[in-house]
Structure formats: C-alpha cells, structure tokens
Amino acid sequence: MYTWSTEQVDPRDRFDYWREVRAKGLFGVTAELEPEQRRDFFGEFSLRKLGDAGLVELRASPYRVERRAADIADAQSDSLCIYQQLGGGGWFGGARLDEFAVRDGMFATSYSDLPYRTVPLHDDGFHLRIIKIPVAGIIPPGAELSELVPRPVPDQTALRTLLESCFRDLVEGSNAAAADAPPTVQALAYIALIQRGIMRPKSRLAQQALRTGHLSLARRLIRRHLSNATLSPRLIAGLLGISVRHLHILFEETEMSFSETVTVLRLAQSRRLLRETPGQTIAEVAFACGFESLATFYRLFNASESMTPGDYRARLA
Structure with missing residues (x-):
C-alpha cells in the first residue's frame, strides 16, 4: 500500500504541491482554494492495488474540485469509479449532471472521463473511498459511457446492499489478499452497471455477479448473527430475500457448505x-x-x- 500526506511538505507549499502533483498528476482534477486558506491545508491518501483496479482513500481539508475537459485530455483514466462517502458529505454538479449531495455512508458511481464539479458540504472537508476499475473488458458492447455521469446509488435497495458488501470485502482485504481480489472487483463493477441500467440483469455475467454479491452478503449476515444458536439457512435466506435452495446453491459453488x-x-x-x-x-x-x-x-x-x-x-x- 502506498500512503502520502501533506505533512511531508513545508506548510507554505502544501496546497500548491497537492494541487499540481497529487490532484492534477494522480487524480486528474483541478483543485482550487483561496490563497489565505492554503497555509492550513491538510491532505492525505492511500492507494492499494486490487489487480488492475485501485482502492484510494482520501481525506483533505475543504477545497473545490473540478474535472474539466483539459484535465480529461491530460489524464485519461477510462475507468468505472465507485465512491463511498465517509465524511460529512459532498456536493456534485456539472454541465450534464443533475446536482446531488451524498452523505456519510452513501455510494455513487460514474465513468472517470466525464466532467464534474464537487465540494464538501461541511468544514470537515473530504473523506471518501474510491475504487477505480478499468472499463476494458467489463462494459457491454454498445454501452454508452457518456450515460455514466456521477450519480448516487439509492439507499434501501437490494442492489445497494450487494454493492456495499462487495465494496467492504475489498476494503477489508489485506495486501496479501490482493491477488484474490479480481473476481470481487468484477462482481462489484457488474453490480454497479446493473444498477445504472448499463448491463442486463438476466445476462450470464450479471447473474454471476449477483451470486457473488449474495454470497458476500450471506457471509456478513452469518457473522452478524453468529451468537444466535438458532442461526439457520432459513433465517439468512429470508434476510437476503432468496429461497433456502438458492442459498445452498450459493455455498455449493464454494469450498464450504453453509453449515461448515x-x-x-x-x-x-x-x-x-x-x-x-x-x-x-x-x-x-x-x-x-x-x-x-x-x-x-x-x-x-x-x-x-x-x-x-x-x-x-x-x-x-
């Protein structure tokens, strides 16, 4: 894992370094902040590889972010981005984008090479995680990437819980487990694309992704109810909204049955x-x-x- 903080830079140069080297060079965005606020600026991030994908966690003082056409031309990423808001919240907007806000715990998805603007909603600044997944090989033929403008994932939906479970699997995985991440990364990407209407839910790859998501969530629910002596397949299947037979089939594809x-x-x-x-x-x-x-x-x-x-x-x- 690679980590970096503005603590490594002279306070007088911290925001300028963040803007030119980190924001523009690493994230491909334009960062702006009033000169009188720059001396107190703080920013840090970590980057962990997940096969060809990457997991970034970023925390920073408030500043304005914009991904412009020039930024995209200079730093094309060609990736599906899945964001999780960890701090107080953020606002998103853009030319083709309906304005929206995300609060703590919410998710949003987008294609990386589309313009947008964002600012934190509160004085505590930015705190978010982003998983960036190269779109090569995961976008269905004929899909319009221009449709993937930043958009929040609605709460209280089945796909949102599956997406969150796969996302957490990747966040909680160790560096040693990174080699095992690609199947979960692929499932996460397909679930996001199903939610955005880019991928047909009944397609073979989509069904495989949904099975991966259900299995991930089933394991989380088992851990949550582990102290319950009456923990059973019927209980977990009911919480998942699937049949007991479907639950057993999910575990049949792994090395251990439900009871094991x-x-x-x-x-x-x-x-x-x-x-x-x-x-x-x-x-x-x-x-x-x-x-x-x-x-x-x-x-x-x-x-x-x-x-x-x-x-x-x-x-x-």
Missing part, C-alpha cells in the same frame, strides 16, 4: 474470545459464539485444534 461456514466462523470467534477474554468461562465462550451446547463446542473444537478449549487457553497463558 457457520462452524468455521464460530470456532474462529471462540479462539479469539479464549485469547482475549480470560475472565469468561469456557461455557460463556461457547454460548457467546452460538454453539447449542457445551458438548458440541468441545467436540468441534477438539476436532479442529486437537486439544480442548481449556488446554488452548492454558497454552496461551
């Missing part, structure tokens, strides 16, 4: 609690992880670790 996934996650959680909560009894750990009985916990833990939970904890002491 639940057991592996519960055992991982139990190991963490045994390490980090010495005040909890073995029984409290077992039930906190959703095991239906102490006997079941001992049997599965011993099969996994070749020792009892008590021996595991004692070994760490």
